[in-house]
């Protein structure tokens with residue numbers, strides 16, 4: 001039981017930990033799915049961008065390669081040689097210009113022109129237009145200086161006159177082993193850029209310094225990928241490469257980590273791409289060098305689809321693991337519930353078994369207790385029978401004791417008349433001798449009276465000593481009282497005890513055995529006399545009242561003695577309870593009195609009197625009321 005409780009507490013403690021673990025596992029799965037999808041997506045994005053960049057770099061290189069030879073081809077023409085030889089010959093100028101115009105149109109380039117070794121433009125294909133280069137000096141351009149050194153020149157810049165950006169190709173024009181002039185062809189790369197206009201992701205081309213030359217985001221053109229050192233800025237200014245476009249400012253790419261080994265950037269400023277506003281979130285930047293020019297081709301791939309996919313994967317991962325966990329939880333809970341059900345059933349069976357055992361034990365205990373009780377009842381019954389026997393014997397013994405007392409009284413009562421008889425009879429003899437017959441008759445009458453009195457005493461004694469069964473019959477209390485008093489008269493007179501009786505005028509009769517009632521009253525009066533031994537005022541009051549309780553008369557015997565202590569009062573009616581000196585009382589009087597009264601349906605109790613002294617109240621059944629008699 002204790003173990004189970006401990007287990008439950010343990011489980012309760014572990015539950016939040018498990019929940020935490022479950023959540024952590026799901027989060028881990030989500031993270032792993034997110035990471036994997038992000039990596040895979042970034043890889044794919046990178047591969048896609050690389051292949052596109054390859055294609056475009058190829059196209060760009062091919063284009064450049066195609067135009068790279070054009071100036072050398074144009075330079076082969078004799079009209080240009082002639083002009084270089086006679087720069088001020090108007091016919092030569094016209095011929096050269098016509099040629100350059102035709103050649104330029106045929107090649108599809110922007111402009112083609114011829115410079116002398118000082119950088120002065122002698123003839124140009126755009127001689128007829130308002131932006132004619134003729135007479136302009138481009139000695140500051142690097143392509144001129146490279147061609148002057150006998151090399152092919154390449155340069156991207158914005159035209160200082162035409163204000164159009166373009167790629168310049170230059171070749172020296174030689175004659176007699178010397179460089180006499182420079183032929184330049186400028187092409188518009190915007191046309192080359194056309195293929196990438198279909199790409200959703202921004203694409204841009206930068207030069208070695210990171211200046212954006214071409215871009216599918218128009219606003220970025222001639223801006224910088226990163227700020228330039230001052231020296232580089234100065235050099236660029238000298239060649240007037242981008243002067244027309246104004247100061248070079250950074251696009252504003254903020255680093256935003258890495259994905260699949262490629263750097264990620266966010267845009268610092270809003271910009272419009274080929275398909276509307278560019279999103280503000282991260283781009284993957286892939287780049288590739290265009291070998292022919294040392295330029296760099298960059299593409300900015302929107303990371304959002306990859307991130308969205310990664311997020312979806314993460315959610316899916318969390319969902320799958322959560323589902324699996326829920327499934328596992330359901331299984332575990334089901335198994336636990338099953339185990340609990342089994343355990344519950346077992347516990348119930350155990351409890352039932354225990355209950356049965358307990359009932360059996362209790363039943364056997366009850367049976368034993370019952371048997372013990374029965375034994376005890378038997379014993380009690382035996383004890384009661386023994387007690388009853390003893391009581392009977394005791395009653396007899398008590399009666400004998402009373403008899404002893406009575407015998408003393410009787411002896412005294414008889415002694416007096418006997419002495420009188422003796423005197424009277426002696427006198428009668430003397431009087432008879434003297435023939436005083438009248439006096440003899442008087443003496444004989446007195447003798448006869450004395451004999452009658454003695455006969456009454458002995459008669460009483462006889463009836464008292466007889467162990468007669470209780471005779472329920474109507475009797476008069478005062479007669480029983482008289483009987484008792486007759487035995488105590490001498491003692492009362494000797495000890496100065498007065499007795500007052502308060503009986504109704506027509507005294508009701510009670511159901512009783514007169515002799516026994518006399519015995520009871522004798523006992524009460526003797527006890528009263530004993531109790532008054534040590535007091536000066538010795539009086540007894542006996543009263544009878546039939547008006548208190550219907551069907552009963554209350555006989556009250558009150559004395560002015562020392563009274564009964566509370567402790568003694570509880571035990572008054574116990575057999576052998578006595579406070580009297582040894583030899584003077586057996587402690588049987590009241591118990592016998594109680595028994596006698598019970599036999600005739602009456603009762604006795606001791607009350608505390610208002611004044612000092614003891615009061616005994618006898619509740620006697622009235623003889624003339626009710627018909628139940630002695631029931």
Ligand code: ADP
Nearest residue numbers: 527528531578579580585586587588589590614
């Ligand atoms: P006994 O008279 O032999 O002692 P009883 O049964 O008649 O036996 O009385 C028991 C006791 O009750 C007496 O010893 C006495 O202490 C007490 N008792 C009885 N009647 C009175 C009384 N009227 N006043 C005071 N005590 C009494």
